[in-house]
Amino acid sequence: MGVLLTSEVRRIFRSPRFLIFTVGFPLVYFLIFSGIYAQGPDAAQALVALMVMMAAFGAISASISTGGRVAVERGIGWNRQLRLTPLPGWAYLVVKGAVAMIVTLPTLVLVFVVAAVVKGVDLSALTWLQVFLAAWLGVLPFAAIGLLVGLFATADSAQGMATVTMLLFSLLGGVLIPPQVLPAALASIAHALPSYWLVDVAMGQALGTGIPLEGVAVLLAWFLVIGGIVAVRYRRDALRV
Template structure:
């Protein structure tokens, strides 16, 4: 599993599209929107930094599912079943890979906040911010894998893009919920993307992650993970 994890991570990171859409794009959005807020509004820039880091993490973790669909189409996963790698090991490696590739974009936005936008946080706060936001990627990583197991090679990219846009827009990563209709708040709080960013905002406020957020994230992991296991078993049975 370690060898597969290393191989998968290197392959994805070498992709130009990975850097454009999951690293460069969130960074560019952060710098552009923070320029609109201006240097005077430090709290708004810090809030935006967390939201754009969450957006980059969601985009990166969800997009890895398209590669799973392509692998299924060409029969690569059937070849892997002939190796000592177990089914659970294969699925776990895909989820861990998605979480790892979510880190560069997230860290780059945080670095830009510190170096270019003068976001001043203590070392302990930066550490907590990175850890909590990174752990919050787990549900979207599982969702990305689910798309890869459900979609075809031709449709996976479109499905991943739609999911990423829905999670970002409805989860309040692009616009603050205060500027949206009240009903959107209910929708946002049911999504893992909202709580991914909210975990970071809680760290900035000096608060622990809310019980509602942890429960919602766990529910998404269990539900999506169950569907992933079911779909993988069906794929294995057809092989």
């Protein structure tokens, strides 16, 4: 399992497309938006908000797009080959989920470092650690969602489905658009999405407002439900071979 995890991570980090779209874009967006919106007496709080939102956007994008690779592997028969090895099915899913979590790290670290060094975001060491852990662990539901996309999509449709899924969660969940400006109906939807609470929990750590139990419950529910669906779908997919 360790060998498969290492090879998967190396393959992804060697992809220029991954580095550009999931690491470069969130950083560029943060620099642009912070230069436009982080002005006036609330500039410090706006910087923190933009930092968390753009880091979350990159992490969501990286985790979902990584899961989409499963569709390509299913298309070329790689999954069937792995089933002939001693590697159990649950280990394959765990490896894919772990890869999705690992590839979010560069985006989170880079956005946070640039926010601190270039934009002067000043947090204590403990607060930085709390924000990072909240943002990283909040990606768990999206690692499962990415796997779900990969198990239902085809090799041709995987990229499009992953992109649409990522944008829907980012837009409706208040990652790219603050939920305060959304209509009431869409704001209600946002509160039921893991993307909203990923940002809210991480923001709470940055601002010292604590961890909302509702947010933890929503994130955990999404992870468990989607994870269960992924397990059932993978088992059915294996039975067809």
